[in-house]
Amino acid sequence: MDLLMTQDEVRFRDEVRAFLDAHLDEDLKRAERLNPSFLAEPAIGLQWQAKLSEKGWVAPSWPKQYGGTGWTLAERYIFDQECERAGEPHFRGASIKMIAPVLMRYGTEEQKNFYLPRILNGEDLWAQGYSEPGSGSDLASLKTKAMLDGDHYVVNGSKIWSTLAHHATRMFALVRTDDTGKKQEGITFILIDLKSPGVTIRPIRSICGTHEFNQVFFDDVRVPVSDRIGEEGEGWDIAKYLLEFERGGAFAGGVLRAMLTRLYRLASEPLPDGRRMIDDPLFVARFSEVATDVDANDMLELAAMSKVQAGGNPGSVPSSTMKIERSRIRQSIAELAASILGPDALRWEERRPLHELPEESEISEERKVASAVYFNSRSQSIFGGSNEIQLEIIAKTLLR
């Protein structure tokens, strides 16, 4: 048992570092620093995706046969750590991390051959169509209806909290094709072209001031049966498979450590009154506590990774623990950063995206975005299965 990299992994890390030094430009890093959301502005994300595409590094988690890297889990971990340390724009959202694994597992050859390359080259951006106004944590109660009409489904209803749907070309959605039996059994997984007639997108501005979420309405939207994934009624199983990817399939240690490092830099600069927060014992105590949380989360991730490498499964209690802790740590760091703004916390910049504003010093810009980052961080404990749902999962495992 040890925490050592192999010589090959060290070489790999150095190669990734050298690539990031050479290709991740200052303007992309600045745009990411000024982005309060968990996903980059699509324009910024696509620029970075294009650069990675030349190197073949867009989709670290995909197998080689689909245009992925074919990396080991340890290499993916190291890549993630290095990208986060360098401050890359977070562009790997619903397309690369959610619909792609579903297509690989459940899609037909035609579906895979058509959709996967379009994700890699940035032609398609996908939005998620899970939650509905009346169905959040109780997802299986969803009501958006798809009625079979010849070789098409006719879709009516509404999806909500669809991240970046206003930029997306397509949406994967859970729809109800049957409401006679158990509610989970009448759900089907379909792919919707968002340019289809009958699709309306309403923006939802978040409390952080950014437009990232949307409500999407479907009014007699026709979807070819060939865009169904799996069989009719198989949607719930596919949804659960996808949520596993959303929950445990990604590393968060890199981004948490990067946020912590940024917070330390911010706290090292003199405030307008001349004080430095890193000289303040109360701040140092709070900072140190969060840092121990980040270390523990890193160890949880590495332990889960070791289990998977050995052919096992991390287990539901560790997975849900990580989901809960990641959200709390991110929220604590964001809250701590916002807490040191002083009266400047009251200033509010309406303009989005923030990186289009004239450039200021890095620290001034960190201070400018800190309130919005804090507000945005509250979503961390809600999406992808709220923390209350994670506690339910843990309680069921322990007490059944």
Added chain:
Amino acid sequence: MDLNYSDEQILLKESADRFLKDRYDFEKRARILTSDDGCDAAIWAEMAELGWLALPFSEENGGLGGGAVEVSLIMEAIGRSLVVEPYLVSVILAGGLVERLGTPEQKTDILGGLIAGTSRPTLAHREKQTGFDLGNISASAVRTSEGYRLSGEKPLVPGGAAADVFLVSAKLGESLRLFLVPADAAGLTRKTDRLVDGSRASDLVLDNVSVPASALLDGGDTLSEIEAAYDRANAALASEAVGIMDALMDATIAYTKERVQFGKPLAAFQALQHRMAEMAVKCQEARASALLATLSVDAPRSLRIRGVSGARAKIGKVSRSVAQEAIQLHGAMGFSEEMPIGAWFRRLYAIENTFGTTADHLKRYGEIIRDPAVLSGSLLREPV
């Protein structure tokens, strides 16, 4: 990187759990607590037979060559069964220092007796003003024609009651040194108290205690070896705390499943389910944190402090919360000394105040984490 236990390590853990389950139940422990020195001779002899007392020492010194991971597994089992015998202070702390600083004769003598179960050395280092500045020692040593004469006070020496020999630190001129002092040395008085967790500690007073020249442990940098030894002990304490937290979790789950109020088991109430799930989250985090401590004891100093003091700080906080919740969820039953809940609670409280408090460790961690390489660096390390 591999964080999976080997088959041998899993066997060690199972055998440790089985031994203590069979031979060290809560009633047995209660009887041991009433003894004079808080140490059961038969249990200690069985620990010797099982190889626990030889575990961390190198094979050339008669040990089994076990590493920090093996020690952590024993410590988890010790935590769960609330073992009061001075395993940690005799084997990990004192034994470890003799192995690193002792002459071949001292190793043969002290480690030989320790491994055989006939000797229980302990470390008498900290003084009332020492705090976290481990070099802040007032006890003094002066050279004599035969050896050294030692004077000073060593309060709250853990394992003092059962010890036959002390490793006493003292200033020899400006430099810190360790000396072997037999418990029956002339001029040494030992006053033993029962501590908050039932274990024994002694207040030692050394009044011109004469020891021979061969009593000096002089094989290295004493102060940095003492610091490293406390870090190994603190990593071991972190694992002990994890064993206790798991035991509290298991007991709470079992109790709330069994206890019926308002016509259903307590475990059926969602308000309580979520509190137990939060306990489980803390147990998971503590386990991860203790593992980092365990895998850091042989790392360079800054990484060692990060791992060990980080774990003590983190585990201090979350273990306190888990213990408080366990008492609360047991209702009045958790308040009784008849159940182990309170004993686990008190042992965790003792751990929080042993070899540095939770706050001390947070401070020590906070100083090291300011190093940008430590703060922003991955936990993965380059091969040596």
